[in-house]
Amino acid sequence: MSQATARIMICGFCAREFEEDRAQTACGSCLLNGGCRWARCPHCGYENPESPRWMDRLATWVDRHAR
Amino acid sequence: MADGRASCHSAGGTGLPADSSRLRVALVGTPNVGKSALFNRLTGRYVTVSNYPGTSVEISRGAGTLGGEQVEVIDTPGMYSLTGSSEEQRMVRRFLFNGGADVLVQVADAKNLSRMLSLTLQLVELGRPTVLAVNMMDEAVRHGIELDVTRLSTQLGIAVVPIVAVEGSGIEDLKRAIIRGARERAPLPPVYGNGVGTAMRGVGAQLAGQYPIGTTALAALLIQADEEAIAAVRRTEADGGEQVLMTARRLTETFDAPVAYKIALERQQAADDLARGSVSQSRPFGADWGTRLGHALARPSTGIPALLVVLYLGLYKFVGQLGGGTMVDWLERVLFGRHINPFFERLFLGIPWEPVRSLFVGEYGLLTLGVRYAVAVILPIVGAFFLFFSLLEDSGYFPRLALLVDRTFKRLGLSGRAVIPIVLGLACDTMATMVTRTLETKRERVLATFLLALAIPCSAQLGVIMALMAQQPLALSVWLGVVIATFVVIGALGARVLPGEGPVFHMELPPLRRPRLSNVVTKTVARMQWYFLEVLPLFLLASVFIWLGHLTGVFELLSRALGPLVRSLGLPPETATVFLFGFFRRDYGAAGLFDLQRQGVLDVVQVTVAAVTLTLFIPCVAQFLMMLKERGVRTAVAMFVLITPIAFGAGFLLNLVLRSVR
Amino acid sequence: MPAETLPLTDLALGERACVTELSGFYDAPAAHLVAVGVLPGTELTLLQRYPAFVFRVGNTEFAVDEGLARRIRVGKRR
Ligand SMILES: Nc1nc2c(ncn2[C@@H]2O[C@H](COP(=O)(O)OP(=O)(O)O)[C@@H](O)[C@H]2O)c(=O)[nH]1
Ligand SMILES: [Zn+2]
Numbered sequence: 001m002s003q004a005t006a007r008i009m010i011c012g013f014c015a016r017e018f019e020e021d022r023a024q025t026a027c028g029s030c031l032l033n034g035g036c037r038w039a040r041c042p043h044c045g046y047e048n049p050e051s052p053r054w055m056d057r058l059a060t061w062v063d064r065h066a067r
Numbered sequence: 068m069a070d071g072r073a074s075c076h077s078a079g080g081t082g083l084p085a086d087s088s089r090l091r092v093a094l095v096g097t098p099n100v101g102k103s104a105l106f107n108r109l110t111g112r113y114v115t116v117s118n119y120p121g122t123s124v125e126i127s128r129g130a131g132t133l134g135g136e137q138v139e140v141i142d143t144p145g146m147y148s149l150t151g152s153s154e155e156q157r158m159v160r161r162f163l164f165n166g167g168a169d170v171l172v173q174v175a176d177a178k179n180l181s182r183m184l185s186l187t188l189q190l191v192e193l194g195r196p197t198v199l200a201v202n203m204m205d206e207a208v209r210h211g212i213e214l215d216v217t218r219l220s221t222q223l224g225i226a227v228v229p230i231v232a233v234e235g236s237g238i239e240d241l242k243r244a245i246i247r248g249a250r251e252r253a254p255l256p257p258v259y260g261n262g263v264g265t266a267m268r269g270v271g272a273q274l275a276g277q278y279p280i281g282t283t284a285l286a287a288l289l290i291q292a293d294e295e296a297i298a299a300v301r302r303t304e305a306d307g308g309e310q311v312l313m314t315a316r317r318l319t320e321t322f323d324a325p326v327a328y329k330i331a332l333e334r335q336q337a338a339d340d341l342a343r344g345s346v347s348q349s350r351p352f353g354a355d356w357g358t359r360l361g362h363a364l365a366r367p368s369t370g371i372p373a374l375l376v377v378l379y380l381g382l383y384k385f386v387g388q389l390g391g392g393t394m395v396d397w398l399e400r401v402l403f404g405r406h407i408n409p410f411f412e413r414l415f416l417g418i419p420w421e422p423v424r425s426l427f428v429g430e431y432g433l434l435t436l437g438v439r440y441a442v443a444v445i446l447p448i449v450g451a452f453f454l455f456f457s458l459l460e461d462s463g464y465f466p467r468l469a470l471l472v473d474r475t476f477k478r479l480g481l482s483g484r485a486v487i488p489i490v491l492g493l494a495c496d497t498m499a500t501m502v503t504r505t506l507e508t509k510r511e512r513v514l515a516t517f518l519l520a521l522a523i524p525c526s527a528q529l530g531v532i533m534a535l536m537a538q539q540p541l542a543l544s545v546w547l548g549v550v551i552a553t554f555v556v557i558g559a560l561g562a563r564v565l566p567g568e569g570p571v572f573h574m575e576l577p578p579l580r581r582p583r584l585s586n587v588v589t590k591t592v593a594r595m596q597w598y599f600l601e602v603l604p605l606f607l608l609a610s611v612f613i614w615l616g617h618l619t620g621v622f623e624l625l626s627r628a629l630g631p632l633v634r635s636l637g638l639p640p641e642t643a644t645v646f647l648f649g650f651f652r653r654d655y656g657a658a659g660l661f662d663l664q665r666q667g668v669l670d671v672v673q674v675t676v677a678a679v680t681l682t683l684f685i686p687c688v689a690q691f692l693m694m695l696k697e698r699g700v701r702t703a704v705a706m707f708v709l710i711t712p713i714a715f716g717a718g719f720l721l722n723l724v725l726r727s728v729r
Numbered sequence: 730m731p732a733e734t735l736p737l738t739d740l741a742l743g744e745r746a747c748v749t750e751l752s753g754f755y756d757a758p759a760a761h762l763v764a765v766g767v768l769p770g771t772e773l774t775l776l777q778r779y780p781a782f783v784f785r786v787g788n789t790e791f792a793v794d795e796g797l798a799r800r801i802r803v804g805k806r807r
Contacts, residue, residue: 012457012460012461012465012590013460013465013466013487014466014574014575014577015463015466015577015578015580016099016577038498038597040502043098043099044487044505045487045502045504045505046487046491046502047491047498047502049590049593049594049597050593051589051590051592051593052592052593052596055589055592055593059585147768148768178787178788179787179788179789181772181787182771182786182787182789185768185770210788328749328750328769331768331769331770332749332769332770333770334770335768335769335770335771336770338770339770339772361790362776362777362783365777365783365792366777366779367779367780466792469792470780470781470783470792471780472780473780473781473792473794474780474781474794477794482794483781483792483794569796571794571796571797572781572792572793572794572797573762573791573792573793573794573797574791574792574793575789575790575791575792576783576790576791576792578790
């Protein structure tokens with residue numbers, strides 16, 4: 001099975017999908033500290049929270065050990 | 068002029084890097100049909116994105132291998148029709164007209180094929196090798212849609228390949244079809260029935276020169292008086308095209324309605340016929356629960372009661388009572404009260420210098436106040452709020468909210484689309500202020516920024532206020548009524564004061580869906596993590612400032628200066644501190660208010676007045692900085708100057724009214 | 730061509746019709762519609778009129794405000 005290389009997100013507002021790296025990340029122009037990770041939907045402008053990396057790793061780990 | 072042949076406006080002439088030895092495959096299609104997904108499949112996603120010369124429209128190019136052959140894959144911006152005046156449409160028209168691609172691959176959504184086929188017909192008219200990739204077959208099957216590929220392929224005269232781009236199925240078939248398409252003869256143009264079809268054929272027959280696009284397409288463009296097409300005919304025809312251009316002009320005038328409609332209508336009719344013949348749907352769309360519930364939520368008669376119930380259960384019961392009541396109680400009393408604070412106090416007991424000790428464990432200590440506010444008050448409340456928010460978000464409810472509020476928002480000079488920043492403001496006003504950028508007009512951006520600063524409480528503030536008043540539903544209704552009234556009245560005034568055209572509202576409504584637990588959890592945790600990472604340092608910073616202020620006496624001075632103002636609202640002097648906190652961060656101020664109420668310093672009227680004033684009062688420093696950045700100094704300062712008297716005026720009046728009613 | 734055309738706002742709930750014209754085909758508000766695929770010839774069903782007009786095209790639902798709805802002219806099925 002070939003893996004899609006980009007992470008796909010579904011926008012929480014317009015329900016369209018987009019690739020995470022095609023999103024304009026808000027952090028660049030954000031005044032707050034760099035702790036935030038948001039992905040702005042290219043279709044409607046809604047800011048979607050990106051899942052933290054540690055959660056992805058946790059999910060993979062759980063998947064692997066669940067069986 | 069003598070060499071007026073296709074070569075003079077070949078791909079090279081457009082300024083695009085053209086590698087003539089390679090086959091060029093262009094992906095064309097309406098937006099959101101999976102073009103990018105297919106592009107990634109075909110290219111392995113090492114792509115260069117370039118702007119088409121003279122435009123800001125992006126096209127991506129990538130290298131791929133089809134049947135052992137190196138090809139160039141070009142992704143074009145999504146569109147429904149080649150005729151039209153948007154920048155994208157002009158760009159793609161120019162690109163195709165200049166022979167920018169050898170094979171066209173239209174990507175279409177299998178669930179909406181009849182809406183896609185009119186573009187297919189336009190592509191076939193171009194007379195270039197074309198392949199139709201019917202994508203999202205997985206979803207179509209789930210919707211009970213069946214597709215007669217052979218029949219469609221025969222009728223269109225091009226290869227039709229069903230694919231699932233995200234899974235990669237059908238891709239090999241598609242690659243073969245592309246290679247075959249490149250070798251085969253171009254498809255015959257479709258034949259349209261009535262007057263328009265005859266006219267197109269008539270004009271087409273008069274064209275003698277060599278063109279990079281088919282004569283049917285060219286004829287259609289000529290009848291629509293497309294400038295690029297006319298220029299090409301002038302260049303290419305031996306007699307400068309006088310004859311044929313005159314015929315086209317005469318036809319343009321004979322049609323009563325704009326000819327673009329006639330042609331579009333005719334094409335769509337043909338597309339519908341094609342779809343009717345080869346697509347069948349066993350289950351009618353609109354019968355499933357998601358669609359029906361979606362309709363109910365979008366109608367005021369059922370949607371507004373449903374909204375109220377959801378807000379009552381979600382905000383009042385869950386965030387206010389469970390998050391702000393039960394959870395905060397436990398964290399404060401047990402975790403901090405019995406364990407953490409005593410531990411820290413013992414730890415710092417050894418430090419002889421009182422000011423240093425009070426920095427960490429005093430009344431406004433970093434650990435005993437800053438950390439306690441962040442962890443024991445804000446975290447459970449905000450966590451509960453984000454869980455509720457993510458649940459609504461994941462169910463696809465927000466577009467319905469946009470629809471429901473559109474009429475009201477129009478009065479405020481906004482369109483329903485402005486619920487995006489407003490709803491995000493309920494999470495964090497600072498972020499929402501930045502999102503106002505996505506609104507269409509400057510007027511809308513200014514109005515939305517203003518309303519966010521004035522009347523939209525952020526998640527922590529909202530949660531704390533729910534918790535503050537969880538035992539007093541009446542006070543909560545008063546707070547809600549005043550804030551909503553301010554939002555609407557001041558918003559309407561703002562829309563009057565700021566001249567400009569009203570916005571237009573249009574939105575696609577995606578079906579309602581069952582929220583997925585994993586999605587909801589991930590989004591909630593992501594939001595909490597973001598919030599916490601942002602809020603904790605600022606809370607600590609605020610504690611340090613307050614400590615410094617105490618040490619130097621500045622804080623007392625400020626509190627005393629605020630004294631008369633606070634007294635005029637009928638509030639005890641301690642609340643001056645809360646307002647000072649509030650300016651550092653709205654949520655810090657709200658947490659301070661929460662603390663005061665739990666100490667029993669405030670009565671119901673005072674809680675209500677303080678909550679209203681704090682909600683309307685100036686945003687936290689971070690939001691004000693964002694306002695400066697997004698709207699400029701003058702606008703931001705003007706907003707500050709307006710909001711302060713509105714907030715305190717509202718508090719003042721509310722106090723008078725409530726006191727006299729009691 | 731359908732004999733009579735009327736604005737979308739005059740259509741009854743649940744009625745199906747065919748888009749014949751978007752007044753101002755080329756200017757901004759109508760371009761929004763064209764951009765999402767509501768083109769002349771498209772068949773639509775009106776689902777709701779208040780607080781905004783909701784119609785279905787194929788398997789997709791759209792909401793537009795009254796101003797925009799007025800500019801969509803439709804013809805009832807022949
Ligand atoms: N279920 C399903 N979803 C797909 C398929 N192809 C694409 N999608 C999804 O639809 C979304 C929109 O596609 P995208 O490539 O962004 O569309 P574009 O706007 O045409 O470039 C993608 O992000 C995919 O996740 C498919 O074959 N099946
Ligand atoms: Zn979106």
